[in-house]
Amino acid sequence: MFGPVRGPWGDSEWTGWWGADPPYHGPVFVLTHHEHDPIPMDGGTTFSFVTEGIEPALESAFAAAGGLDVAIGGGASTIRQYLRARLVDEMELHVVPMFLGGGERLFENLDGGLEGYECVELVSSPAVAHYTFARTR
Numbered sequence: 001m002f003g004p005v006r007g008p009w010g011d012s013e014w015t016g017w018w019g020a021d022p023p024y025h026g027p028v029f030v031l032t033h034h035e036h037d038p039i040p041m042d043g044g045t046t047f048s049f050v051t052e053g054i055e056p057a058l059e060s061a062f063a064a065a066g067g068l069d070v071a072i073g074g075g076a077s078t079i080r081q082y083l084r085a086r087l088v089d090e091m092e093l094h095v096v097p098m099f100l101g102g103g104e105r106l107f108e109n110l111d112g113g114l115e116g117y118e119c120v121e122l123v124s125s126p127a128v129a130h131y132t133f134a135r136t137r
Contacts, residue, residue, distance in 0.1 A: 001074045002030045002047065009036050016047065027064040029057045031078060054081050076104035083110055086135070091117070093131040 003014045016022055021042040028047050030036075036049040050057040061070040072082055082088050093106075107114065114133065121132035 001078075002032075008034045015039050015041065021045075027061070029060050029064075031057055031074070054078075054085060054087065058082075058087060076106045076108075079106060080108070080110060083114075086116070088117075089135050091133045093133065095129045095131070096127065097129075 002016055005012050005014055016039075022028075022045040024045045025043045026045065028045060030047055030049050031054065032049050032051055034049075035051055038049070039047040041047070048060070050060060058070065058072075072079065072088065079088075079091075083091075116135055116137050117133045118136050119131055120134045121130075123130045
């Protein structure tokens with residue numbers, strides 16, 4: 001979700017999709033297999049790169065949040081890792097009825113699927129459906 005760079009960062013000057021002032025205005029922890037120095041941006045956003053895995057990234061986010069909620073964003077692979085590890089308490093899923101022609105399946109290979117989660121809210125229109133799932137145990 002941070003950018004199109006795959007593999008080692010190399011000489012990339014990439015700082016994200018959002019320009020000089022990303023919408024986050026706080027710390028963001030990017031999962032990666034390749035080390036990278038933190039990137040401070042305007043508006044208080046700092047991208048820090050975590051190579052140790054999902055648990056250390058989440059621990060860093062909780063520490064930075066100081067007791068506030070932490071949001072996990074990313075592609076299907078990232079979300080599946082957190083779901084498999086049972087580290088998601090609540091999940092919002094926004095579905096737009098549009099065929100894009102490809103992509104990854106969000107709920108594939110979850111070793112039990114969404115067992116232990118239930119849909120606690122659904123708001124929909126012909127343009128979008130907003131699902132909220134909460135962990136039940």
